[in-house]
Amino acid sequence: MAYYWFKAFHLVGIVCWFAGMFYLPRLFVYHAEANEQPEPARSILKSQYQIMEKRLYSIIMTPAMLLTVAMAIGLVTTEPDVLKQPWMHAKLACVVLLIGYHHYCKRLMKQLAADECKMTGQHFRWFNEFPTVFFIVVVMLAVFKNNLPTDLTVWGIVAMVISFAIAIQLYARKRRLAKERAAVESDGLLGNASS
C-alpha cells in the first residue's frame, strides 16, 4: 500500500515541479524583454517579474522538486529491485540533468535581478525547451521501462515535438519582427510630423 501512496504523491510532485519549470523560463523571456521598454515601465516590469520568479521558485518549484525526490526515495526503498533496471539508470541520469536545470534557473534569476544576465528573450525561448524534452523522455522511460519503443511511432512523436518547438520559435520571431517594424514606422511618422 505504501508504494501506491509514494507513487501518487510522486506524480503530484512531478506535475507541480514541471508547472514551475515550464513557467519560470517564460517569465525570464518577459524579464529579459522588459529591458527594451522605456523608463519607468522597464523598472516596474523588472521588479514585478523578479517577485513572480522568486515566489514561483521558492514556493512551488523547489518544494515540488523535494516532494518528487522524497516520494521517489520512498518508492525505491519499498522496491529496491527497480534500482537494478537499465530504464531506471537512464531515468536517474535525466533527473540529475533536470535538477541541474532547476539550480541553473536560480542562478539566472540572480543574474536577471542584478542586471548581469547576458541572455536575451530569444535565448530564453530555446532554454524553455529543455524541460519539455526531458519531461517526455522521463515519462516514456517510467511508462515503457525497458521496452522503450524505437519504431516509427516514436520517431513520429519526436518529429512532432521538434516541429512544435520550431513553430513556437518562428512565431515568436515573426511577432518580434512585426513589433520592431511597427516601432520603426511610428518613429518615422513622429519624425515627419515634427519636421
Ligand code: HEM
Ligand atoms: C528523483 C528521481 C526519480 C526516481 C528514483 C523515480 C522512481 C520512480 C519509481 C520507482 C516509480 C514506480 C515505477 C512503477 O511502479 O512502475 C516511478 C514512477 C513514475 N515516475 Fe519517477 N522517479 C524519479 C523522478 C521522476 C521524474 C522527474 C519524473 C517526470 C518527469 C518521473 C515520472 C514518473 C512517472 C510518470 C511514473 C509513473 C509510471 C507508472 O506508474 O507507470 N519520475 N518513479
